[in-house]
Amino acid sequence: QQQVKQSPQSLIVQKGGISIINCAYENTAFDYFPWYQQFPGKGPALLIAIRPDVSEKKEGRFTISFNKSAKQFSLHIMDSQPGDSATYFCAAYSGAGSYQLTFGKGTKLSVIP
Amino acid sequence: DARVTQTPRHKVTEMGQEVTMRCQPILGHNTVFWYRQTMMQGLELLAYFRNRAPLDDSGMPKDRFSAEMPDATLATLKIQPSEPRDSAVYFCASGTGEGEETQYFGPGTRLLVL
Numbered sequence: 001q002q003q004v005k006q007s008p009q010s011l012i013v014q015k016g017g018i019s020i021i022n023c024a025y026e027n028t029a030f031d032y033f034p035w036y037q038q039f040p041g042k043g044p045a046l047l048i049a050i051r052p053d054v055s056e057k058k059e060g061r062f063t064i065s066f067n068k069s070a071k072q073f074s075l076h077i078m079d080s081q082p083g084d085s086a087t088y089f090c091a092a093y094s095g096a097g098s099y100q101l102t103f104g105k106g107t108k109l110s111v112i113p
Numbered sequence: 114d115a116r117v118t119q120t121p122r123h124k125v126t127e128m129g130q131e132v133t134m135r136c137q138p139i140l141g142h143n144t145v146f147w148y149r150q151t152m153m154q155g156l157e158l159l160a161y162f163r164n165r166a167p168l169d170d171s172g173m174p175k176d177r178f179s180a181e182m183p184d185a186t187l188a189t190l191k192i193q194p195s196e197p198r199d200s201a202v203y204f205c206a207s208g209t210g211e212g213e214e215t216q217y218f219g220p221g222t223r224l225l226v227l
Binding site for chain 1: 117144146155156158161163168169204206208210214215216217218219220221
């Protein structure tokens with residue numbers, strides 16, 4: 001119930017292409033869905049987040065698409081750049097007295113020139 | 114530029130030795146989390162604190178791991194005795210615990226138990 005399933009495990013995209021990472025959840029109590037970006041040797045850092053009352057949120061080249069009925073959400077990286085090469089984690093938060101995030105397993109993105 | 118700090122950044126030790134990792138959360142943050150990251154398991158939540166009180170440590174092996182917050186500026190994670198399977202990167206994160214829970218991660222402690 002608490003899991004967030006993330007795919008693919010790894011992704012190779014050409015520079016300028018679109019990177020797409022997908023996540024699915026079961027727990028309908030989740031009400032906040034952040035994405036974290038982690039560079040090698042660093043801790044994860046918040047990239048972008050969405051609430052389920054909107055279907056899409058865009059910040060620069062990064063867009064979250066959210067499908068509440070399917071309980072799925074995805075991260076799209078437009079015009080992918082080598083500097084975007086990192087591991088991306090989706091996560092979900094339910095509040096309700098629990099302060100913890102439930103993380104997906106992560107997707108290692110490599111953007112090749 | 115407020116950030117979470119962790120010490121040590123790297124630790125190599127022998128099996129059976131005690132390991133203590135320290136974390137200084139961002140000033141004013143009242144939730145503190147300890148995670149372990151491995152290739153196989155990804156990010157695992159070990160324990161977390163709210164206003165220095167432990168809220169959940171169900172992810173932590175109780176027989177060898179312990180987590181404490183002696184004061185608001187220091188969180189510790191201790192492993193005694195350490196085992197090779199404890200080799201991982203350990204992250205501390207802190208947050209305000211208000212509304213959406215954005216967690217700010219430290220740089221991690223890379224632990225190798227031989």
